[in-house]
Amino acid sequence: MTQGARPAPPKKSAVPYLAVAAVIAFTVFAARQVGFSLSQIVNNFQTARDFIGRFFPPDWAWAKENVPGPMIETIQIAIIAAIIGCSVALPIAFWASKLTANNRWVYYIDKWFLNVIRTIPDIFWAMLFVTGIGFGAFAGVLALIMFSLSIMGKLLSETIDSADPGPLEAAKATGAGHTQAVQASVLPQVMPNYVAYALYIFELDIRASTVLGIVGAGGIGRVLEAQRAFFRFDRIMAIVIVIFVIVFLIEQVSVFVRRRLV
């Protein structure tokens, strides 16, 4: 078999080196801009050690009396927000996909709506609702509903985008209406993803709801903020440990269930 000459290896590109150099240069520049200083960390080492010492030992006697109630409220906020947010997100996600939107206008308006609510961070939603309807858990629930809705809307609509369009055409060919055709042909395709996303969003809501209390939206965050104001770091340590254990346990269960779904 006759063969052509072996080709010369392609010339090495300088782009990767330049890219690494650019990243390093930008990091140094940014660190200077924000006043990042290693010497400050080293010089304050003694202060830091004293500060960390104030977290120990955790005040369990106090925690036993004062943590369970607000912690349960935090979990309740997360559960309600995840259920309502993910339910409302279901039709909104279907309108935000070109495959299943009723028409172009629904698609563009819905897409725009999702982009707007996603731009606003959860803590800012909480501040808005606290200002609007007053302190308490209800403001926290509303804030996390918006948060859950924005994440589910984004994740699910992108999953719908990549669904097989064939069954939808088949359903429409039987004379089914738009909503019914979508329900019968696309919904079963994305259902396992939907449940997995809902569990993931519940995890995020638990974590988010622990800090929403700082701006007055109920739950354990309110207690955390009060003890910080009194410099009771031993109590804060106890709260942080409780939050850590509960978030960890819920994540383990959620990961286990999600792995069996998709």
Place this chain on the structure above:
Amino acid sequence: MIEFKNASVTYRGGVRALRNIDLTIHDGEFVVIVGLSGAGKSTLLRAVNGLVPVTKGSVLVDGKEVAGASTADLREIRSHVGLIFQTFNLVIRTSVLNNVLMGRLSKVPLWRSTLGMWPEADREIAMQSLERVGIVEKAYVRASNLSGGQQQRVGIARALAQEPKVLLADEPVASLDPVTSHIVMRDLQRINRELGITTVINLHFLDLARAYGKRMVGLQAGELVYDGNIADVSDDTFREIYGRAITPDDIMEMQG
């Protein structure tokens, strides 16, 4: 009865998929449509149920105009016309029975299909449809666990569950091996004979067209270039429709 009257389809972008088609298909006929890929076979089928609207002329199904029909009228027409796909288009994550029940969607309200609370009569129709294609024992199996031939029979059952007057099949065996292809073609032929459902099938393989067709329609570049009895069709006829010599790719028996 299906009537094309001077019907044309021009896609956005200017591709003329169908040009001035005049074609009448009578009740109970078994018609095979042949032509190269891109000749307009799929467009012709989808013009019948309005999935592709004709841009000129008219298409009538049992005297009802498809072109320019309202959404409600179009759904009514579609509910009497079953469509079978090359790629089956099943929802593979759900059961065979749920896929077949899709053929009953236009007969039940949204809440019933959403909650899976199908009336007993509709379940019975779905089961009978599965019996007709001989895979009723798979009713509760996930569609993804079926072979290609079995999936296509579920596709046929879904169409039958509509209790259709017309059955359209778009290259129904192009994704199947020869043995399974013959099983599916025989199913379609038997359904046409037993139930008298008007059947229109797009086919690429000439030997399949000869073996199962009665009447053959040839399309070339969107134009109807042949319409006649399959018994009168010679290799020359195929050569004219295809606009080139017949190759082994055109004959199923010669596929590796």
